[in-house]
Amino acid sequence: MSVNKHLPHVYVLPEDGANRQLARGFQLDVDGAKQRQMQVLEEAGGWIAVLEHFLADHVARMASNAQRFMVLLIDFDNKQERLQEVKSKIPGHLTDRVFVLGTSSEPEALKTAGLGTYETIGKAMAEDCRQETSTIWGHELLRHNAGELARLRHQVRPILF
Amino acid sequence: MYHFLVIRRFYVHNFRCLENFELPISGQSSVLLIGKNGSGKTAVGLALQVLQKIARGTNRVSDLVKPEDFARGRANIPIRFEIEIELKGRLYGYAIALGWPKGRGELRVWEEEIRVGGELVYTREVGRVFPNIDFQLLALPIIQEESVSDPVFRLRRWLARMLILRPMPSLILGNSRQETLEPNAQVTDFGAWFSGLLAHAPSAYVEIDSYLKQVMPDLNDIKNPLVGRDSRNLEVQFSTDQGSVNLPFEDLSDGEKCFMICALVLAANHAYGPVFCFWDEPDNYLALSEVGHFVMALRKAFQDDGQFIATSHNSEVIRSFSDENTLVLYRDNHLEPTRVRALKDVKVNGDLVSALIRDDIEP
Numbered sequence: 001m002s003v004n005k006h007l008p009h010v011y012v013l014p015e016d017g018a019n020r021q022l023a024r025g026f027q028l029d030v031d032g033a034k035q036r037q038m039q040v041l042e043e044a045g046g047w048i049a050v051l052e053h054f055l056a057d058h059v060a061r062m063a064s065n066a067q068r069f070m071v072l073l074i075d076f077d078n079k080q081e082r083l084q085e086v087k088s089k090i091p092g093h094l095t096d097r098v099f100v101l102g103t104s105s106e107p108e109a110l111k112t113a114g115l116g117t118y119e120t121i122g123k124a125m126a127e128d129c130r131q132e133t134s135t136i137w138g139h140e141l142l143r144h145n146a147g148e149l150a151r152l153r154h155q156v157r158p159i160l161f
Numbered sequence: 162m163y164h165f166l167v168i169r170r171f172y173v174h175n176f177r178c179l180e181n182f183e184l185p186i187s188g189q190s191s192v193l194l195i196g197k198n199g200s201g202k203t204a205v206g207l208a209l210q211v212l213q214k215i216a217r218g219t220n221r222v223s224d225l226v227k228p229e230d231f232a233r234g235r236a237n238i239p240i241r242f243e244i245e246i247e248l249k250g251r252l253y254g255y256a257i258a259l260g261w262p263k264g265r266g267e268l269r270v271w272e273e274e275i276r277v278g279g280e281l282v283y284t285r286e287v288g289r290v291f292p293n294i295d296f297q298l299l300a301l302p303i304i305q306e307e308s309v310s311d312p313v314f315r316l317r318r319w320l321a322r323m324l325i326l327r328p329m330p331s332l333i334l335g336n337s338r339q340e341t342l343e344p345n346a347q348v349t350d351f352g353a354w355f356s357g358l359l360a361h362a363p364s365a366y367v368e369i370d371s372y373l374k375q376v377m378p379d380l381n382d383i384k385n386p387l388v389g390r391d392s393r394n395l396e397v398q399f400s401t402d403q404g405s406v407n408l409p410f411e412d413l414s415d416g417e418k419c420f421m422i423c424a425l426v427l428a429a430n431h432a433y434g435p436v437f438c439f440w441d442e443p444d445n446y447l448a449l450s451e452v453g454h455f456v457m458a459l460r461k462a463f464q465d466d467g468q469f470i471a472t473s474h475n476s477e478v479i480r481s482f483s484d485e486n487t488l489v490l491y492r493d494n495h496l497e498p499t500r501v502r503a504l505k506d507v508k509v510n511g512d513l514v515s516a517l518i519r520d521d522i523e524p
Binding site for chain 2: 004016017021027028033035117118119
């Protein structure tokens with residue numbers, strides 16, 4: 001039965017193992033009764049692969065299931081233009097339900113910055129969402145996500161918290 | 162957050178493939194053991210099970226280990242098990258050495274030691290005479306405690322209530338004649354565990370029901386009626402708009418029985434925990450879409466209290482853990498002992514699961 005597809009649910013498509021571990025940490029902080037409304041998918045293997053997987057495997061299913069939300073978790077590799085590059089490929093009828101998030105460089109930098117393990121960072125991200133704070137999302141490696149995060153909080157927060 | 166129960170140290174020597182082996186799980190609320198077939202994952206569970214059996218009352222050494230359990234037949238070296246646990250801020254330690262003098266006769270106790278808060282509260286060793294107990298028997302199960310607050314009682318109860326699980330769903334029928342809080346590894350006494358848990362804490366049903374309704378939304382009720390003078394048989398009722406159906410527990414699918422076991426583990430951790438749970442390959446019998454949720458539910462339930470250890474080869478389970486809480490067990494051949502390293506200290510090129518499939522993990 002996995003996620004209950006008749007209820008609002010969130011798929012997270014991570015670029016790599018580091019992003020997957022961030023997502024798992026996030027999931028550990030999601031309310032127990034709602035944990036199944038979040039599914040972390042197999043890591044794609046690069047931001048381009050995330051986009052390719054999304055377009056090939058998820059667009060059609062999302063179109064037929066309005067309860068599905070999608071987070072593309074990528075590395076921005078210090079390229080500010082990447083957000084628009086990815087968003088420009090998302091079909092217009094899905095833009096409200098797809099969110100593009102990630103570290104401004106790569107997740108390893110979050111560890112180097114002393115924020116903890118990927119799981120503890122992911123948990124802190126979830127805690128911020130739950131409390132509507134920006135303790136970790138305000139970090140210089142993550143603050144560029146503010147716009148997407150505001151949309152995410154509005155739409156996804158009630159699903160998971 | 163402070164974690165109220167963890168194994169601080171677990172050391173095994175000369176038992177099967179475990180030689181001078183220490184499991185680095187201190188401070189981790191959940192841990193995954195990965196490694197190739199024969200690397201020693203299951204042996205870790207078997208070693209823990211020896212301590213569990215002692216605490217559950219088996220005290221004859223020959224009922225706990227066999228001559229073939231000595232690593233590579235080295236019967237001249239004792240098998241050692243040492244465990245240190247922290248229970249609500251207090252350290253408890255239990256250590257035994259079991260030997261087979263001259264490779265004949267009955268196996269015997271070489272050393273036995275209990276420590277509480279760093280202080281020795283019981284010790285015996287070979288060569289010293291203990292008139293009340295012979296050396297084929299361990300003392301832990303028979304030491305008289307003064308009360309339930311006696312530290313020896315607490316240590317023994319905690320060890321006895323460790324959940325070491327290798328479920329065999331086809332053997333789980335749901336019938337019971339008694340109650341227990343100490344299920345066996347195959348969980349063939351599921352019915353007794355269910356009865357024992359609800360007798361101990363009736364409110365546990367709420368948690369069992371809550372979890373199961375997430376994975377089986379059409380679940381309505383679990384009944385455990387008397388079917389004889391002193392025996393019970395579990396029945397599960399499902400209902401939808403179309404009606405309802407009562408199924409004997411034994412008619413559930415293997416995967417559904419595993420959901421039931423998971424529900425009891427979650428409830429047990431609250432009802433009489435914090436508990437330690439070692440689940441050998443929890444992904445067995447589960448649909449791929451369920452594996453991640455199953456493991457994450459256990460990980461979440463244990464993150465504040467108790468400790469959960471899984472072994473697995475399943476990619477979804479592996480992806481449910483992180484580099485810090487995944488341990489790689491390995492050995493070069495059957496003559497070499499098991500070694501262990503945290504995945505964070507192992508070089509992995511690219512995707513972990515792909516590297517495992519390619520056999521490119523080089524600890």
